[in-house]
Structures are given as C-alpha cells and as structure tokens.
Amino acid sequence: MADPVRITTEARAAALTGGRILLAHGGGGSAGDALLDDVFAPFQAAAHPRQDAAALDGTGLFISTDAFVVTPVEFPGGSLGKLAVCGTVNDVAMAGARPRWLTAAFILEEGLDVDLLRRTVADMHTTAREAGVAIVAGDTKVVGCGAADNLFVVTTGVGERLPGVDVGSHRARAGDIVLVSGTLGDHGLAVMAARAGLPLDPPIRSDCAALNGLVGELAEAVGPHLRCLRDPTRGGLAATLNEIAAESGVTICLREKDLPVGPTVRDACALLGLDSLQAANEGKMALVVDPAAAERTLAVLQSNDLGRDAAIVGAVTEPSAGRVWLEGEFGGRRRLDLPRGELLPRIC
C-alpha cells in the first residue's frame, strides 16, 4: 500500500489540473484542500486556514466569515437566511467564543423575487435575535440576470472569548474522548432531497440551528476539559475528524454502531449513494474532550434540546500520522478518508 501522504499530495496536485475551478473545489474534501494549499496558503503564513474562526490579536475577540450559496433557498427545516446566521454563529462559537455581532453582504440577481428576499432577511433577523447576536452592518449588490443564482449571502461574525475555554483542532491528544451532539447528515440530505424532489415521508428536516447557547453551557460545566469543538459542515464528520487528526497528529477511532444517524437519513443515503458521515450538518458539533469530563459533557449535551441525541462515538487512541478509523460492528475496521471529488455542491 502506497504511503497515504504521497497519495494525498498527488490527489491535490491533480485537483488543479486544467487550470479551471471545479465544483469539487467547493466540496469540503481533498480538492478544496488543494485549492487552499495552491492559491490561498502562500499568503496565509500567520493565519490558520483550518480553524473556524481567527483571533483578533490583543482584543479577546474572534472573527469568522462564510459565504452561503445553498440551493434551493428554502428547504425543510431552514433557509439560506437562517443558515447564513447559524453557520457563522456556530463558527465563532466553535472557537470557544460568544458570538455577539454579525455583518451581512447580499449579492442579488436582477429579477429576484423581492418577497423571497424579504423572507430571507426576516429569517436572518429572527435567527439572530433568538441566538442573541446583533446584525450591525450590511451591503447589497445587484448583478445582471444570469450573473448569479437568485441570491448569495456572506455573513461575518465577531465574538468574545469564553473564559476558561481554549479549543483548537491541534489540541486532541491520546486518551481523549470523541462525541457528537446529535444525528449526522440531516442538513445535507434535507437539501439534496429538496433539490431532487424526493417524496420522503416524513421529509428530512435540516438540523440548522445556532449552537452558541449549547457551547455556553458546555463552557460553564466543563470548559477547561474541552479540547476541540468543530461543526461538521461541508465534508461532514469525515472531513472534520480528519482535520482534527491531521492538525493534532493523532489517530481517532470511531465505533460505527455508536454514530447517531436518523432512519430516514440512513434510507436516503442508501437511495442516493451518499455517506451520512460525509454529508453536511448545520446544527451539530463534534467534540474532543478530556476523558475525565466525557460523561459530564454527554450529560450537558443531552440536557439541551439541540443535543438530545448526543453520543460518545470514539476516542483518540495514539499519536500518529493523522488518520481516522471506523470500527465496524463485527470487529473489522476501515479508514474514514477525507472526502474526495464532488460531494454535494451548494449545500450551504
């Protein structure tokens, strides 16, 4: 078997062959990594491209930005507007910070239904109010018909460091425990099912939710024991845990039977040939915690409605070259790779 590091390097080089951007470059998998390495990394010596939010030196504040291009704009359980607030609120929260302020920039296509824009803006404000963050600045641009697809929204969030919390994808160490805050793949499958018009009964609802309240509860209960907090969006849990394994230089082992996946998502994945571990979530966390605090963390998660299906799903087993293994129900194990190629475009 070839050295996995070499395979990855070759895959990354290949991903930019042809000199054209592919949908795969936006998918949260290895092609996206190649784009980051090739185009953006040369300029990012100081910044850490794999963190959800960046520290503003000397201020105690964190900042994060995200572009939202989901289609359809409205889907069961959410909308582009709700997503644009939750996604950025969560990215700030995952840095161990309390999100306080948001900005929003809109790119509108000429001919866009003004009522759809109104609903989008209303969803943003309702979601922001419920999450306790203020939308303080904005911008609107209009491009000609055909130069965008309905509307895109970019939100940027700023939050204050939570006292006693120091999390980062580089902080996992052997012996730590891995948890997820609930069922996996709901958002990705909800959007794909809506886009494909799949007649699912009941329909899959996106899990789109702001997690800052839950992170605040965790900070209070087990703050110093939290090592990594990440929201597994594009590329799903597979991408997030591979990033943590790589950044921390550890091996992560998951128990397949303990990974919570809803029955409809499981069926839809089988039907569509998708993997729920690679599908996006927009209201879930992956957590790596000190083993001494694992049960307490689980209890805090399960006592909040947004974490009612939380589970301990694995452990950090040893320092090594950054791999994630999935242990099957009958004892076998297989590697859970970083997603490759085009996954689910325009899922968020």
Place this chain on the structure above:
Amino acid sequence: MADPVRITTEARAAALTGGRILLAHGGGGSAGDALLDDVFAPFQAAAHPRQDAAALDGTGLFISTDAFVVTPVEFPGGSLGKLAVCGTVNDVAMAGARPRWLTAAFILEEGLDVDLLRRTVADMHTTAREAGVAIVAGDTKVVGCGAADNLFVVTTGVGERLPGVDVGSHRARAGDIVLVSGTLGDHGLAVMAARAGLPLDPPIRSDCAALNGLVGELAEAVGPHLRCLRDPTRGGLAATLNEIAAESGVTICLREKDLPVGPTVRDACALLGLDSLQAANEGKMALVVDPAAAERTLAVLQSNDLGRDAAIVGAVTEPSAGRVWLEGEFGGRRRLDLPRGELLPRIC
C-alpha cells in the same frame, strides 16, 4: 414645482413595483434607498444603515462589510482583488478608525481560470500588506457554471477607533467647509471604459487606493475638527453629499468650477452621457470640516500623493431639508440630486 420630499417618496415606492429586483437597486441611488427602506430597514432599528462602518459596542472597534462584483475583474489601475481590500479598508477608515483585520469570502464560478483567481488573491494580499492590514480568515464556495459570473469577493474589515476623531454623516453643521481629496469619477469611468472597450489614450485609470494612511495623517493634524469623512463610491459625490445633507439636516453648496475632474474623465463623461459627480470613486474622500481647520486639512491632503489634487469645493450653508446645490460659473445654481435609476452596474 412639486415638493422634493414627495417626489422622493413616490420614486421609492415605484422602485419596488413589480416585486422584482432591478439592477437599479444596486446602483447607489434612490432605488437602492427604496430597497433599504422596504426590506432591510424594518430590522435595523439599532444599526445606522447609512454609515460606512458600525461600532462594536464597548470594544472601541468598528466593522464594515462589502460585496465586490466588478466586471471586468481586471481594469486599468486596479482589479477586483485590489478593490475588495481598498473598499473595505476605506469604509473602516471613514468611520474614523484604523483598519487592522480583514476577512475574505470568495464565491467562484465552476470553470473559473485558476490563474485569474491566483492574481486576484495576490492583489488582495499585496494591497493588504501595503495598507498594513492582516487578512485573518476566509471562505470559498464554488457554484455551477452560469450560477455566478467568474468570481465575487466579500470582505469584512475591523478597525480601532482613532483617538480624538468623532465623525459621522449627521455631524455637518452650517459654516462647515466641504473638501474632496482629488479628481472625481476616475474609478467609475475606468471600469465603464474598460467594459465598453473605449479606445481612450491615455486610458482612464481607476483611483483605487487605500486611504487609511491619509486618514491617519488627518487625524493627527486636525482630528477634532473633522465632522464627516465619506468615500464617494456607488452614486459618486452626488450620493455621498446628499446623504450627509439629509443625515445632518443641512444645505450644502458646491462651486462647480472648483470640483476637480480629470480631462479624460470629463471627455469620456460627455461621450457616454455620464455625470462625473455620480460616478464611483475608490480612492477619494469627501470631507466636511470645521472652517477653522479647512486650510490645514487641505494642506495635509495635498502633501500626500493620494490627496495631491485635493480641493475646497463648497460649504455647509444653513440648516434645512437636506439639499445639495451646485453653483455654476456664471452664478446660477441647480440642485444636485441623489442619482436615480440604473447608473453603472457592477462598478465595484
């Protein structure tokens, strides 16, 4: 003559007729105002939609966000990348703040030339380094071919309040002096000429530049005397001064002969039927200052290369209903209105 306030109200109501977004809604004129009033204002009780940047309460920081959709992506004197940094740096600077951090979100069209992306990113980093700001966080999304036009970039900037400076569009008062930091309309005409393939010799170069250094010099020399700082981007000087007049409840009188306009821009405006006072600038400021500091302000501006063509162009004459007048060379005067309808789409 009908009451101008009534005309404005009717124009705004008409601007959303049909329930579809028009290019005019992005033009920085009255239709854009209508969109703000109708869709965004109901949710912006606390925020002040007409300021270039918003204060983050209790931190001494200001934040601003802007979407950049300019076409062509590269033009004489600048590029989308350079613009995306300068535009947001300037918005933060115009709040009387020192820009320190930027985030950047990219929306890429499938099929985009990777070399164009590389040049865009390189321009952003060169411009940011020269302006002394750090790009600390980013995001990249890819949408299908035809769902965007090449690439869009949204930047968000955060900066620290400059001590002793308290500027705002509501602070102009009778007796104040109005200055501009240089020639008007260069950016708008450069982009329009590039788009139209006009064979101008010499070509019009965009004035795209980061003004934070110049604002820092002004703060040091005349800080407490500065009342309003604005960069006249979309809608040009006409939109900016109308906003200041409206927010401050004053009348502004400009002397037409003192308004600096380059000869090529003047000719191109005549050719294209455009008004240089309504065309976008991306490296210029409009300033309202205490009359005691007007000459000193002019001297500071002119001693910086970015302000070498600065001029005193008018005065705040009286408290009133927020009008801007243009006095011609032979004594007549006409009203300088807020631009209406579609101006120059995708100019920034």
